[in-house]
Amino acid sequence: MQKIYYVSAPVGAGKSYALLDHIKKSTHAAHIIATQTNAVSEEHASQLSNASVINSEEKGTSARSKLRDQIEDEHSVLICNQQVVLNQFGRSIDRHLYMDEIPDIHKRLQTRSKITGFAKVFLPKIFYITEETTKSFIQIFPTPELDLIASEGFGLFSGEDRELIEEVAKAACSPHHLVYLEAAPWRFVLAGEERKLTFHIMTLPSIFREFDTTTFLGANAPNSLATLVWSKLGLVEFEPHPMGDNLQYNDLSHKADLVNLHYFSELAASKTLFDNKEFGGRAKLFGAVRDAVSRMYNGQVPPHIVCFNNDFLKPENVWTLPNAEIISPDSRGINKFKDRTAAICLAALNDTPDTINFFQSVLGISGEQLATARTYERYSQFFGRTALRDCQSQKTVDLFCFDHELAMFMQKLIPGVKEPRRVDLVNPEPALKKIIRTKQKDMTPEERREYDREKQRLHRAKKAAAVAAEQVAHP
Known part of the structure; x- marks a missing residue:
C-alpha cells in the first residue's frame, strides 16, 4: 500500500515555517515544493538559499519541461505549481515532494x-x-x-x-x-x-509514486477528499509527518475572544435561493446585505474582503462599500489580507446534485462527508484570509456567513467563540418569511413531502456540520 504523509494545520498555524525549517535541516536530501500560486512559490524561495522557482511565464517554454530539465541540477529545492507535478514524468524522481495545500482529486466537467x-x-x-x-x-x-x-x-x-x-x-x-x-x-x-454530458474525473495516488516521498500540508487533512477516498479504496496509508510537531497551534481557540460570528438567513445558501424572484435577484439581495453590514458599522466599515460566485457578473456594482476587496471564494494560497478585520461570504459553494450522487453511489462517500471535505473547507479558507490567520494580531475579526448552518460550522471550528448573531436584512426579510410560509401553506401534498424531506436534510446537515467541525478542530 502506498504511503503519504500529511500535516494538518489550521490557518495561520505556521505550516510554511514548519516546512521550510524541515527542508533547511534536511540538507542531505533533494526536494520539490508544489504550491498553488506563483506568489507563494516566490515567497518560499525568498526564505531558502538554494531554491529555484519554476513557472511558465517565459514565452515558448512550459513549466513541466523546465522542471524536467532541472531535476538533476545543483539546486536542492525546486518550487513549482501543483499542476506541474500532477503531470506524469514517466520515470522515478529522486526527490521528496511537498504539496503545499491538499490537492483536489476530483473534477467535474460538463459540455x-x-x-x-x-x-x-x-x-x-x-x-x-x-x-x-x-x-x-x-x-x-x-x-x-x-x-x-x-x-x-x-x-x-x-x-x-x-x-x-x-x-x-x-x-x-x-x-x-x-x-x-x-x-x-x-x-x-x-x-x-x-x-x-457530465463527466467526473478522479485522480489516483499512483500519480505520486514517482517521488521518494509525498507529503500533503493543509487544513482539515484527516477529513480531506484525498484522505476519505483513497483510504476507503484501500490505496493509501496516511501518516502524520513529524514536522507537524513544529506548528504554533493545533486549533483556533486562541482567537475565540477576538472573533464575532454573524449570519443573515436561516435558509441555506444556494444559487436557487439567491436567484429567487421574491428577492428581485442577487443584486437586490446582496445590496440588502451590503446595507445591513454598513448599518452595523454606522457607515464606517473597516477594511474587509467579500466573495461571490464567479458567475455573478460585475459584483463591484453592488458591493460599493469603501475599504472592500472582492476576492475569489477559492482563496487558498492568498496571503495578503491578514490586515483585514471583516469578511463577508456571499457565495454558494455546495456541490451539484450529480456530484453528491457520484460520491455516494460510486465511492460510498456521504453528502455530509463531502460537505466537510470540500464545501466547508472552502468557506473556512476564505474566512482564514483575514487577521484570523495572524496569531500575533489582537484585532477583533467579524465573520459574516450567509446562513446559520455555516455560522454553526465556524463556531465549532473556533472552540470557545461566542454564539453566532443574526443580522436582519430590511428589504428581503419579508420575502424570506414569505418563502417559508408559501412552502408550508400552499403546496400540493407531493410538494409538501419534498419540503419535509428538505427540512430533514438540512437538519441532518446541520448536525453533520457540527460533528465534522468538531473533528476538524480536534482530529
Whole structure:
C-alpha cells in the first residue's frame, strides 16, 4: 500500500515555517515544493538559499519541461505549481515532494452545448463501456479512438467542448485517473435525443509514486477528499509527518475572544435561493446585505474582503462599500489580507446534485462527508484570509456567513467563540418569511413531502456540520 504523509494545520498555524525549517535541516536530501500560486512559490524561495522557482511565464517554454530539465541540477529545492507535478514524468524522481495545500482529486466537467448532429452518432463509438458502474454512472475505459484524441486533438467539436473531450480522453487513457459518465443524459443521447454530458474525473495516488516521498500540508487533512477516498479504496496509508510537531497551534481557540460570528438567513445558501424572484435577484439581495453590514458599522466599515460566485457578473456594482476587496471564494494560497478585520461570504459553494450522487453511489462517500471535505473547507479558507490567520494580531475579526448552518460550522471550528448573531436584512426579510410560509401553506401534498424531506436534510446537515467541525478542530 502506498504511503503519504500529511500535516494538518489550521490557518495561520505556521505550516510554511514548519516546512521550510524541515527542508533547511534536511540538507542531505533533494526536494520539490508544489504550491498553488506563483506568489507563494516566490515567497518560499525568498526564505531558502538554494531554491529555484519554476513557472511558465517565459514565452515558448512550459513549466513541466523546465522542471524536467532541472531535476538533476545543483539546486536542492525546486518550487513549482501543483499542476506541474500532477503531470506524469514517466520515470522515478529522486526527490521528496511537498504539496503545499491538499490537492483536489476530483473534477467535474460538463459540455457547454448539447450533443447534436453527427456527434450523437460518433461519441458512442469512441467510448468503451463494459457495464454500468452504478445505475447513475458509467466508467469510461481507454480505447484507440480516445488515445488518438488525447494525442492529436478532437476536431469534431470547437472551443470549450473540444478542450473538454480532449481532457476526458487524456484522463481515460491515463493509469492515474478514473473517468465516469453520468448515465441518464448518456442514455438520452444513445436514444437520439440532445443532452449535455457530465463527466467526473478522479485522480489516483499512483500519480505520486514517482517521488521518494509525498507529503500533503493543509487544513482539515484527516477529513480531506484525498484522505476519505483513497483510504476507503484501500490505496493509501496516511501518516502524520513529524514536522507537524513544529506548528504554533493545533486549533483556533486562541482567537475565540477576538472573533464575532454573524449570519443573515436561516435558509441555506444556494444559487436557487439567491436567484429567487421574491428577492428581485442577487443584486437586490446582496445590496440588502451590503446595507445591513454598513448599518452595523454606522457607515464606517473597516477594511474587509467579500466573495461571490464567479458567475455573478460585475459584483463591484453592488458591493460599493469603501475599504472592500472582492476576492475569489477559492482563496487558498492568498496571503495578503491578514490586515483585514471583516469578511463577508456571499457565495454558494455546495456541490451539484450529480456530484453528491457520484460520491455516494460510486465511492460510498456521504453528502455530509463531502460537505466537510470540500464545501466547508472552502468557506473556512476564505474566512482564514483575514487577521484570523495572524496569531500575533489582537484585532477583533467579524465573520459574516450567509446562513446559520455555516455560522454553526465556524463556531465549532473556533472552540470557545461566542454564539453566532443574526443580522436582519430590511428589504428581503419579508420575502424570506414569505418563502417559508408559501412552502408550508400552499403546496400540493407531493410538494409538501419534498419540503419535509428538505427540512430533514438540512437538519441532518446541520448536525453533520457540527460533528465534522468538531473533528476538524480536534482530529
